Every structure is written in structure tokens, then in C-alpha cells.
Amino acid sequence: MKHRSIGSEFDKAGAGTKTVWGGEQVNHPYNATQVPIVASAAHSYDDVDHWYNVALGDASGFIYSRMGNPTVEALEAKLCALEDAQSAVAFSSGMAAISSVLYTFLSNGKRVVSTKDSYGGTNKIFEEFLPRMGVSVYLCETADHEAIEREIVRGCDVLYLETPTNPTLKIIDIKRLVKAAQSVGALVIADNTFATPLNQQPLSLGVDLVVHSATKFLSGHGDVLGGLVCGREALISQVRHYREINGATLDPFAAYMIIRGIKTLALRIRQQQASAQMIAEFLLTEPLVASVNYPGLPEHPNHPIACEQMTGFGAIVSFVVHGGMDTVKVLLPQLQYAHCAGNLGAVETIYGPARTTSHVENTLEERLALGISEGLVRISVGIEETDDLLNDLKQAFAAVRRQQQG
Numbered sequence: 001m002k003h004r005s006i007g008s009e010f011d012k013a014g015a016g017t018k019t020v021w022g023g024e025q026v027n028h029p030y031n032a033t034q035v036p037i038v039a040s041a042a043h044s045y046d047d048v049d050h051w052y053n054v055a056l057g058d059a060s061g062f063i064y065s066r067m068g069n070p071t072v073e074a075l076e077a078k079l080c081a082l083e084d085a086q087s088a089v090a091f092s093s094g095m096a097a098i099s100s101v102l103y104t105f106l107s108n109g110k111r112v113v114s115t116k117d118s119y120g121g122t123n124k125i126f127e128e129f130l131p132r133m134g135v136s137v138y139l140c141e142t143a144d145h146e147a148i149e150r151e152i153v154r155g156c157d158v159l160y161l162e163t164p165t166n167p168t169l170k171i172i173d174i175k176r177l178v179k180a181a182q183s184v185g186a187l188v189i190a191d192n193t194f195a196t197p198l199n200q201q202p203l204s205l206g207v208d209l210v211v212h213s214a215t216k217f218l219s220g221h222g223d224v225l226g227g228l229v230c231g232r233e234a235l236i237s238q239v240r241h242y243r244e245i246n247g248a249t250l251d252p253f254a255a256y257m258i259i260r261g262i263k264t265l266a267l268r269i270r271q272q273q274a275s276a277q278m279i280a281e282f283l284l285t286e287p288l289v290a291s292v293n294y295p296g297l298p299e300h301p302n303h304p305i306a307c308e309q310m311t312g313f314g315a316i317v318s319f320v321v322h323g324g325m326d327t328v329k330v331l332l333p334q335l336q337y338a339h340c341a342g343n344l345g346a347v348e349t350i351y352g353p354a355r356t357t358s359h360v361e362n363t364l365e366e367r368l369a370l371g372i373s374e375g376l377v378r379i380s381v382g383i384e385e386t387d388d389l390l391n392d393l394k395q396a397f398a399a400v401r402r403q404q405q406g
């Protein structure tokens with residue numbers, strides 16, 4: 001497949017150029033300018049010998065859509081351009097990508113080290129599914145780097161990291177833990193969904209495999225599910241083999257939606273994180289707010305690590321209100337420019353309490369042990385005008401105050 005985005009000149013292009021041109025092929029059918037949606041379960045060959053060679057992988061081409069599809073491959077090539085990866089493989093959801101990469105590299109007797117604050121579904125894989133395959137899992141306190149290093153040295157086949165975390169925005173020092181993992185020969189996997197490739201490039205920090213929920217910022221419009229894994233071809237070929245057999249393939253229509261979304265990723269992220277910073281700073285001044293989590297605030301305990309390994313602080317902010325769930329129940333319905341929903345990373349601003357969204361599977365005691373109080377609200381900042389979002393939040397807090405006084 002010929003790509004426009006090959007060569008050292010393109011490697012030097014900025015992120016906003018790579019999102020648009022990365023992985024884009026030349027010579028589409030009918031001279032189309034856009035990646036075609038190839039809705040064909042199988043591909044037909046007149047030459048039986050050529051067909052055989054393609055099936056063996058000795059000639060390029062497509063056989064059956066579970067194995068590979070031109071639209072899905074265009075998306076995989078685009079992610080490679082963004083993460084500066086050799087190879088990528090797409091899945092039907094973020095969880096399909098995460099579970100597949102873990103099942104590819106883990107088996108009976110192996111040990112995973114990770115942190116308590118991983119995404120809820122990932123945490124279920126660790127606590128519910130891997131142990132029954134005979135994989136031992138150890139989950140450390142998320143921001144306790146010494147504890148994670150100690151656990152790695154005790155035995156580790158896979159180190160699984162996620163930073164910033166959901167919903168408390170803790171930051172993990174990737175380079176530091178990669179060093180510990182490499183000293184014992186462990187494979188390092190990082191979930192880069194919250195940061196996006198524009199703000200953080202884990203492969204350049206020594207991580208072996210990067211996973212994404214493309215459902216979030218990559219697609220960016222809250223209208224499609226997808227997941228991706230990228231890294232060295234020697235590793236990705238094993239993940240691709242698992243996908244071929246396991247079958248959690250991405251649909252070509254969904255692949256097209258994600259390709260289209262990625263083209264505006266740089267514009268969206270720039271606007272979203274500029275607003276997120278303003279909103280976080282405003283929340284610090286709001287008397288009804290007890291605490292604010294945003295890695296772009298100098299007050300954030302790991303702000304220096306964030307400055308070191310990220311080029312932007314992202315579009316997710318969380319905060320705790322005084323009065324817990326009673327305050328949350330009054331505040332959220334007052335917001336004009338917000339969905340109250342369980343997803344994130346869309347063009348619209350989205351608010352959600354951790355109790356109902358990221359940690360709905362946990363008991364109150366488990367949430368409190370993770371430092372998630374009942375008054376914790378996550379904001380996924382959208383692309384609306386910053387002033388409108390700030391004014392909306394201000395009028396909602398004013399309404400809470402009126403109700404509390406009245």
C-alpha cells in the first residue's frame with residue numbers, strides 16, 4: 001500500500017499535520033480523496049496461485065475481513081504515524097484491545113504488576129479473569145513508585161501502566177518504572193487513552209506496547225467504539241494473530257469514523273485542554289469545592305512528572321464538592337452545556353460522578369479506599385467556548401448556593 005506519509009520529511013511534521021495526513025494512502029478507487037469504506041467480508045482472486053500466496057502472507061492483499069481490511073489498515077497506519085510506532089492493530093473496543101494484548105502475552109504461572117487505579121474494565125480483567133487462568137496479579141498503590149519498583153523486582157512478566165489515571169488524574173513516572181521493568185525483562189504496556197498521542201508518547205519513554213480506547217479522544221465525537229494497540233512489529237504480529245482467531249475485529253464503518261475523528265484531534269485537544277486549565281483554576285477558587293485534580297495545576301502532587309513526560313495536560317478534570325452526593329444532585333442538572341453521561345473525550349462537555357461512571361462496579365468502601373469520595377465529579381471538557389463553560393459552571397454553583405440558603 002502506498003502512503004503519502006512516508007519518509008523523514010513527514011516524521012518531522014507537526015502533530016496537526018500527522019493527524020490529517022498520517023497513514024493516508026494515495027490512489028484510492030475513483031480518485032476519491034477519502035479512505036474508502038471497504039464493506040466486503042472476503043476478497044476474490046482469479047489467479048489461484050496468487051490467492052494462495054496472499055493467504056500465506058507471502059504477497060500483499062486481503063483474504064477475509066477478520067484477518068485484515070483496507071479501511072481498518074488505514075486507521076492502523078494513522079495511529080502508527082501519531083505514536084511513532086512500527087505497527088498497530090485495531091479492535092472492536094478499547095477493552096477488546098486491552099484484554100487481547102493481556103491474553104496474548106500472559107499464561108498460566110506468569111505475573112502482572114499494575115496499579116489500583118486502572119480503568120474499571122481493566123481492573124476486572126486483573127481481579128476476575130486473569131487469576132482464573134492461573135496468572136497472578138499484584139496491584140500497587142498507584143502513585144507509590146517505590147512500592148511498584150519493589151513489586152517488579154519480586155517477579156514480573158508484564159508491567160501494566162495507565163497515566164493520567166481515571167478519575168483522580170494521578171501521574172505515574174513512565175521512564176522510571178520502565179527502567180525497573182527492563183531490569184527484570186518484563187514487557188511494559190501503557191494505556192494512553194487519557195493523554196492521547198499528542199500529549200504523551202509512551203513508546204519514546206521505553207514502553208513496549210501502547211493501548212488506546214479510540215472511543216474517547218481519538219474518534220472524539222462519542223459516536224463509535226474502537227480500540228488500538230501499537231508497538232514493534234515483532235510484538236504486534238502476535239497480538240494480530242490473537243485477534244484473527246479471537247475475532248474482536250474492528251468494523252470498517254467504525255474504522256472510517258475513527259479516521260475521520262482523528263483528523264481534528266490536534267484542534268480539539270488544543271481547545272479542550274486550554275479550557276480544562278481555566279476550569280481547574282476556577283474550581284480552586286470556588287468555596288463549594290473541596291479539592292481539584294488536574295495535572296496542569298502546580299498544586300498537583302505529580303505536576304513535575306507531568307511536565308517532564310507530557311506536552312499537554314489533557315482535557316479531563318475532576319473535583320470534589322462539599323456536601324457529597326447531595327450537592328452533586330443539585331449541581332449537575334443545572335448545567336446547560338453538559339451531558340451527564342459515562343463516556344469522555346467527545347466534542348461536548350460531559351460531567352459524571354465517579355460513583356455512577358468509572359467506579360460503578362465498586363462498593364462505597366472500595367471507592368473510599370481508592371480515595372474516591374461520594375462528591376467526586378469528573379469533567380471531560382469539550383470544544384465549546386471557554387467562557388461559556390466557565391459561566392455555565394459559575395451559574396450552576398450559584399444555584400446550589402441559592403438552594404442551600406433557601
Ligand SMILES: *Cc1c(COP(=O)(O)O)cnc(C)c1O
Nearest residue numbers: 093094095119193194213215226
Ligand atoms: C474507556 C476506556 C477504556 C475502555 O475502552 P472502551 O472503548 O470503552 O472499551 C480503557 N481505558 C481507558 C483509560 C478508558 O477511558
